[in-house]
Amino acid sequence: MDKTYNHKEVEEKIYQQWEERGTFKPEINPDGKPFTIILPPPNANGDLHFGHAMFVVEDILVRYHRMLGDSTLWLPGTDHAGTETQFVFEKKLQEQGKSRFDFSREELYEKVKEYVDKNRGGIQNQLRKLGFSLDWSREKYTLDADIVKIVIETFRRMYDDGLIYRDYRLVNYCTRDGTSFSDLETISQEKEGNLYYIKYPVKEGGFITVATTRPETLYGDVAVMVHPKDVRYKHLIGKTVLLPLTQREIPIIADESVEKDFGTGAVKVTPSHDFTDFEVGRKHNLSFPPIIGWNGKFEKTGIVDGLYAKQAREKTVELLKEKGLLEKEEIHKMVIKVCYKCKTILEPLPLEQWYVRVQSLKEKAIEVVKNGEIKITPNSFVKPYIDWLEGLRDWNISRQNVWGIRIPVWYELEHETDFAVSFLDQKGNYHQGLLNELLGQGFSFDEIALGLQRVIARIEAKVVLEEEKDPKKKYLPETDTFDTWFSSGQWPFAVLMANSDCKNADGFFEKFYPTSVMETAYDILRAWVSRMVMLGIYRTGKIPFRQVLFHGLVNDPYGKKMSKSKGNVVNPLELIEQYGADAVRFALVYGNATGADQSLSYTKLEAARKFTNKLWNMARFIEMKRLELKITFFTDHSVGNLKKVNTNEFDQKWIKKVEDLTIEISKYIDSYQFNLASEKLYDFVWHEFADKYIEETKTNPDGLIVLESLFVIILKLLHPFMPFVTEEIYQKIPGHDGMLITAIWPDFRE
RNA sequence: GGAUUUGUAGCUCAGCUGGUUAGAGCGUUCGAUUCACAUUCGAAAGGUCAGAGGUUCGAAUCCUCUCAAGUCCACCA
Secondary structure: OOOOOOHHHHHHHHHHHHHHOOOOOHHHOOOOOEEEEEOOOOEOOOOOOHHHHOOHHHHHHHHHHHHOOOEEEEEOEEEOOHHHHHHHHHHHHHHOOOOHHHOOHHHHHHHHHHHHHHHOOHHHHHHHHOOOOOOHHHOEEOOOHHHHHHHHHHHHHHHHOOOEEEEEEEEEEEOOOOEEEOHHHEEEEEEEEEEEEEEEEEOOOOEEEEEEOOHHHHHHOOEEEEOOOOOOOHHHOOOEEEOOOOOOEEEEEEOOOOOOOOOOOEEEEOOOOOHHHHHHHHHOOOOOOOOEOOOOEEOOOOOOOOOEHHHHHHHHHHHHHHOOOEEEEEEEEEEEEEEOOOOOEOEEEEEEEEEEOOHHHHHHHHHHHHOOOOEEEOHHHHHHHHHHHHOOOOEEOEEOOOOOOEOOEEEEOOOHHHEEEEEEOOOOOEEEEEHHHHHHOOOOHHHHHHOEEEEEEOOOOEEEEHHHOOOOOOEEEOOOEEOHHHHHOOHHHHHHHHHHOOOOOOOHHHHHOOEEEEEEEHHHHHHHHHHHHHHHHHHHOOOOEEEEEEEOOEEOOOOOOOOOOOOOOOOHHHHHHHHOHHHHHHHHHOOOOOOOOEEOOHHHHHHHHHHHHHHHHHHHHHHHHHHHHOOOOOOOOOHHHHHHOOOOHHHHHHHHHHHHHHHHHHHHHHOOOHHHHHHHHHHHHHHHHHHHHHHHHOOOHHHHHHHHHHHHHHHHHHOOOOHHHHHHHHHHOOOOOOOHHHOOOOOOOO
């Protein structure tokens, strides 16, 4: 053996051996009870980061259960990550001076696909570098045909069950990315703005002053609203107001949603561009005149058309000042919602979108956690899970991206006035407008369909599913795609179902579903975990996993979140190169409580690297003694053999210590306390086994015989944490066949 | 505004289903060795466990409050 452990020579060789001999497949233990983990699918064209490195927790569990003899499946996959990927791609387009508006739907999809396909595969090799024992033969991708088929089937069933509906309501719309977002995909930012006090003339005489942060939307006002019990305004309820700048007549109405103490206690109602006002509008049967287009520009105001919100505000305020209708403005702290990707201020816009009725789904998802069918570790995440689900409103699953799974519906062309479309003509010029107008301008239906970018069908349009299409009729496709989480929320059952369709896979799904553990970062508790529970129960009637296990985030050495913009991102691959995969793995679990955030620690990495070297040299010492003393060591390192042979008191003492250690480590892994397991192993191996036991055998060479066998047991206990170095050492010790990865976990009850 | 997490040696963090002198890594000091160890071994210094109160025979560990830092959530225009 070399004097020091050289991870660079070992890791690739060992990984290849494992993979070639099929040790990552559950079939290696065909008769064991099932143990399943589905890897949270990384972005297909992403790179390895510490979020992925933390999946080491899963590898520890998987290797442990494999050694326990379980039929262990750890199934990898990647995610197309709709919005994320399209965002990255559009940035590239921008660099080339282009935008998504230069391409038809099909063209854009093909371009993104090309880009993703070129970059795919990177992450898989990086996960290999970490030593992850994933069953690569069963890998899936969210856009694989069989997965898409399953996702669409789920949609179809939900549609038939009345859980899917279309509605015209306000959405969080990013005018830059050109798509709506669910509440989860928005970021609230505190901002200092102005609160404007605007005098609205009352037709019957006098004024009523309203306070607003968005004076520019007054062109869309349909009412002024006060609290019904507000004595200041009671006499005005039912009277008429002349909208400033336009003289349009709107009523003064009463609603309890008004806070009497805010501003003047009187509010302008703009149903098309404010979430509260939208509700009020529906309740009071008001009209919904939209005055902001999808591009963020104002329209149909007659005064600020073509301007963006900020410019429209400036101009409106100026005009109000001129007319003496601006009473005052004051500084006001407010919270605005911005796009989680590009940080553009989101515009509430009224749009036809697809929704999932969540009531029945969320009730079951809450129940299975409350009754303990699904356990969540650490426990402190149970409350946020339940709280969020209880407050959950219907889920907007429409995204105006092309990169994703198209919502599988078609609109029957009964009334051409029902459709607003945008498309590229055959020369590549962009057009948008109502379908009947465009047809009137001489464009053919086929030309529009061919260059189609987007269809917005009115809520009255007739919807059909693929199989309901009548060949004699004309249809326009829905151009929206699913929210990425709608498909990844089906991931656990979808990947297992898809793998069941292969030959010789009878009973595969039934065997491995529900899965054992879902291990992921806690920051996607809401977006992903809760959706998996809801959709999993809906589609299969069973929970998707029995245990949710969260790991924390890895921050930079100063405790700051790693981000590209801050430039403090550390690439795990470089650390693997420098310290070895085992050391990186060990450093990530050592001294870090389950689920807690941690800061990257170079001293910890260095300590872990020294530990791998220590282990190596312990093995080296034992080997040298074996050769030097020419005494017969055991050829059977099993616990059973140790118990059969006559050993003296000294040996007995150390057998007992290792037995206690084994019990303790098993207990820690079973309870997901990987930090305690690794700390205990580190301490025992170094300061007991090496410092005391090995030292004592220097004056008592007979003790070496049992020591070697106990060392093998310790390699087994360490293997889930440091798979490479332990495997390499194990194979150098004579007296056993096979590989450590498939060795049997020590059991002193034998 | 709500919820939640954290506050333990110089630094980074474990421990917290209450129980003998509170632990690790790194750093610091002293000594040994280069005999398996791009080193290692032995020893030492260093903590009112954020603060205050409470429960208890006994609390870093449970409860309440205060202070500080962080995270998440939130339709007062």
